[in-house]
Amino acid sequence: MTKTPDRPQVPSLEIHDLTVAYHQKPVLWGIDISITSGRLVGIVGPNGAGKSTLIKACMGLLPLSSGWVKFFGEPFSRAATRIGYVPQRESVDWDFPVNVMDVVLMGRYGRLGLLRRPGKADREIARQCLEKVQMLPYANRQISNLSGGQQQRVFLARALAQEADLYFMDEPFAGVDAATEAAIVAVLRELRDQGKTILVVHHDLPTARQYFDDLVLLNMRLVAYGKTEDVFTAELLQKTYGGRLTILSEVASALGTAR
Amino acid sequence: MNELLPAFDFHHVVVAPWTDYLPATGAWMLMGFFVTATCGLVGNYLMLRRMALMGDAVSHSVLPGLVIAFLITGTRGTWAMFLGALLAGVATTVIVETIHRKTRVKQDASIGVTFTTLFAIGVVLVSVYSSQVDLDAECVLYGEIGNIAALDEGGIPAPLVRMGSVLIGVVLLITIFYKQLLVSSFDPGLARSLGVNTTATHYGTMIVLSIVAVSAFEAVGAILVVAMLILPGATSGLLTTRLARMHGLSVVHAALSTVLGVHLALALGSQIAPAIVVAGAGLFGLAWVFSPTQGLWLRWRKPAKPGTAPAEAS
Numbered sequence: 001m002t003k004t005p006d007r008p009q010v011p012s013l014e015i016h017d018l019t020v021a022y023h024q025k026p027v028l029w030g031i032d033i034s035i036t037s038g039r040l041v042g043i044v045g046p047n048g049a050g051k052s053t054l055i056k057a058c059m060g061l062l063p064l065s066s067g068w069v070k071f072f073g074e075p076f077s078r079a080a081t082r083i084g085y086v087p088q089r090e091s092v093d094w095d096f097p098v099n100v101m102d103v104v105l106m107g108r109y110g111r112l113g114l115l116r117r118p119g120k121a122d123r124e125i126a127r128q129c130l131e132k133v134q135m136l137p138y139a140n141r142q143i144s145n146l147s148g149g150q151q152q153r154v155f156l157a158r159a160l161a162q163e164a165d166l167y168f169m170d171e172p173f174a175g176v177d178a179a180t181e182a183a184i185v186a187v188l189r190e191l192r193d194q195g196k197t198i199l200v201v202h203h204d205l206p207t208a209r210q211y212f213d214d215l216v217l218l219n220m221r222l223v224a225y226g227k228t229e230d231v232f233t234a235e236l237l238q239k240t241y242g243g244r245l246t247i248l249s250e251v252a253s254a255l256g257t258a259r
Numbered sequence: 260m261n262e263l264l265p266a267f268d269f270h271h272v273v274v275a276p277w278t279d280y281l282p283a284t285g286a287w288m289l290m291g292f293f294v295t296a297t298c299g300l301v302g303n304y305l306m307l308r309r310m311a312l313m314g315d316a317v318s319h320s321v322l323p324g325l326v327i328a329f330l331i332t333g334t335r336g337t338w339a340m341f342l343g344a345l346l347a348g349v350a351t352t353v354i355v356e357t358i359h360r361k362t363r364v365k366q367d368a369s370i371g372v373t374f375t376t377l378f379a380i381g382v383v384l385v386s387v388y389s390s391q392v393d394l395d396a397e398c399v400l401y402g403e404i405g406n407i408a409a410l411d412e413g414g415i416p417a418p419l420v421r422m423g424s425v426l427i428g429v430v431l432l433i434t435i436f437y438k439q440l441l442v443s444s445f446d447p448g449l450a451r452s453l454g455v456n457t458t459a460t461h462y463g464t465m466i467v468l469s470i471v472a473v474s475a476f477e478a479v480g481a482i483l484v485v486a487m488l489i490l491p492g493a494t495s496g497l498l499t500t501r502l503a504r505m506h507g508l509s510v511v512h513a514a515l516s517t518v519l520g521v522h523l524a525l526a527l528g529s530q531i532a533p534a535i536v537v538a539g540a541g542l543f544g545l546a547w548v549f550s551p552t553q554g555l556w557l558r559w560r561k562p563a564k565p566g567t568a569p570a571e572a573s
Contacts (some may be wrong), residue, residue, distance in 0.1 A: 023363070109442055
C-alpha cells in the first residue's frame with residue numbers, strides 16, 4: 001500500500017465519519033476516505049448502497065447526520081468553484097427550453113458571480129469543451145433532439161466548462177452507446193493526467209476494473225477503498241454485494257476474463 | 260336574429276373600442292395586458308419548475324389573507340389588504356414545503372391539502388363575520404376588470420399604476436436573476452453545487468407569485484388568475500425551444516389574448532376577464548394545431564400519400 005510518496009499534499013477530498021439518514025433511517029454509516037489528486041476513482045456497490053447519496057452528501061446537497069467533508073483542506077462552500085458535478089442524466093427534464101450551448105454555459109455560472117452574464121470568453125470555453133466531446137456541431141440543437149449518449153456528452157462538456165479540480169459524476173455511462181462510453185473514458189483519463197481528481201459512480205463491475213485507478217466499494221458502509229488491483233477481489237466484492245448470486249457470477253466472470 | 264347570441268354589431272365590437280369607447284376599453288386592455296403579461300412571465304417559471312399548481316394554491320390563499328387582514332386592521336386600505344394576502348401566500352408556500360418535507364405526503368397532495376384548507380378558512384371567516392366583511396363572492400372568484408375607472412376620468416387609475424409597477428418589477432427581477440432562475444429550474448442539483456441558493460430562489464419565486472396573485476386578484480379573481488399564469492407559457496412552449504423567446508412570446512400571447520378578449524366581451528356582452536381567458540385558450544389551441552415544430556398539422560400531413568392530396572372543394 002504505497003501512498004504516492006512523491007507528492008505529500010493536502011488530500012483533494014477528505015471524508016471523515018460521514019453518516020447520512022433519510023427519514024431517520026441511515027443510508028450511509030461512518031464513511032472515512034481520503035483521496036489524493038490525479039486519481040480516477042470508481043464508486044461501486046449494489047443498488048441502494050448509497051453511491052449517489054455519498055457524492056450528494058459530499059457537496060452538501062443532502063444534510064449530514066454526522067461527520068465532515070473537506071475539499072483541498074477547505075469546506076465545500078469555500079471550494080465550490082473547484083468542484084464539478086455531473087448529475088444523473090434522468091435527473092433533468094430534457095424538454096426544457098434550452099439548447100446545447102445554453103446547457104454548457106451553465107458550467108460557467110459558478111465563476112460568474114451573482115449578476116454577470118456569460119460573455120465571449122465563456123462562449124469560447126464552452127465551444128472548446130463541446131469540441132472535446134465531439135458535440136460542437138450540435139451547439140444550437142434543442143436538447144430534446146439528442147440521443148442518450150449525446151445528452152451525456154453535453155453534461156460532460158458542461159462539467160469541463162466548470163474547469164474544476166475535482167469532479168463528481170453520477171453514472172455517466174448509464175444508457176450510453178459504446179462510442180460515447182469510449183469518448184467519456186478518454187476525457188476522464190485526460191483530466192486525470194492533468195492532475196484532477198474524478199469520482200465516478202459506476203454500476204458495471206467488469207468495466208469498473210478497466211476504467212478506474214482506485215475503487216471505493218460501498219454498501220452503506222465503506223467496504224474497501226484502494227487501488228483497483230488490490231480491492232477487486234472475490235472476497236471484498238462478495239462482502240460488498242452480499243449473497244446476490246447473479247452479481248457474484250458476474251464478478252467471477254469479470255475476474256476470469258481479466259486473467 | 261339569433262336568440263342565444265347578441266346580434267353582431269360591427270361598429271360596437273370592432274371599431275368603437277378603438278375610437279368612442281377608447282378611454283374605457285383602453286383602461287381594460289392595459290389592465291388585462293398588465294395582468295396577463297405579469298402572470299404569464301411568472302407562470303413560465305412555475306411551469307418549468309413543475310409547480311403550476313402552486314399558482315392555484317397561492318391565488319386561493321389570498322382570500323383568507325384579505326379577510327384576516329381586514330378583521331385585524333378593520334380597514335380595507337390597499338396596504339393592509341396587500342400585506343395580508345402576501346403573508347397568506349408566503350404561509351401557503353411554507354406550509355406546503357413543510358408538509359412535503361416532514362412527512363411522506365408528496366408535493367402535489369400537500370398543495371391540495373394546504374390551499375383548500377386555507378380557502379375554506381377564508382370562506383368560514385367570511386360567513387361568520389358576514390356583517391362586517393363585505394366581500395362579493397363572484398368578485399372573489401372571477402374579479403372584474405370593468406370596474407377600473409376610464410382613462411379620461413382624471414389621471415391614470417390607481418390599479419393600472421399598481422399592476423404596471425408589478426409588471427416592471429417582474430421584468431427587472433427576471434433580467435437580473437435570469438442565470439439563477441434558469442439553472443435552478445433546469446438542474447437544481449447542479450445549481451446547488453454551483454453555489455446558487457436554490458431555497459432562496461424557490462421562496463423568491465413564491466413571494467413574487469404571491470405579489471402577482473394579490474395584485475391581479477381584484478381584476479381577475481382567484482380562479483382565472485391560474486389561467487393567466489399558465490396559458491401564456493403553455494402556448495409559447497409549443498412555439499419555441501428557447502427560454503428567452505418563450506418569455507417574449509408569452510408577452511405577445513398576453514397582448515393578443517387581451518385585445519381579442521375585450522372584443523369578445525363586447526360582442527357577447529360578457530365579463531372581460533373570462534373573455535380574455537377564453538381568447539387565450541383559443542390561441543393555445545391554434546398553437547397546438549399549427550406549431551411549426553410540434554403542431555398537430557405535421558401529424559395530419561404525414562399519413563397522406565404523395566399525389567393523393569384531396570382536391571380543394573369550393
